[in-house]
Amino acid sequence: MILVNRFLLRKKFIGITLWPFIIVRHRSLCEDKTFLNHERIHLRQQAEMLVLFFYIWYGLEFLYRCFQYGNRYLGYRNISFEREAYQSEKDLNYLGKRPFFGFLKYL
Known part of the structure; x- marks a missing residue:
């Protein structure tokens, strides 16, 4: 379920997934297939x-990644969950072929 609410997100966030919701800042993101796939x-x-x-x-x-990279943004981008999502977000068929615990490949 997608919720549009700009007040639930910090300034720099355009969206977040909190089970079972995808929360987005702007309604236009509901049409962004790559973002939604991520x-x-x-x-x-x-x-x-x-x-x-x-x-x-x-x-x-x-x-751990923040400590490893000495930077919050690089730490975030290198979390295994994020690496999988960013690398696969453009493949709209990815979830159909994704292996169980697919994020482990990105550790």
Whole structure:
């Protein structure tokens, strides 16, 4: 389910996936197939990790990557979940062929 609400997001965020919702800042993002595919990849990741474990892993890996790269943005971009989603977002058929725990390939 997609929710449009600019007040739920920090300034620099245009969207976020919080199971089972995709929250976007602007209605126009509801038409952006690449963006939505990226967020749907996160929904699949969250589902296969039973949601709670996804957020724990995501947070711990974010801290590790921030330390590793010395930069919050580079830390975020190098989280395995994000690397999978960014690399596969343009392949609109990716979720149909994605292996279970596909993000592990990006560790």
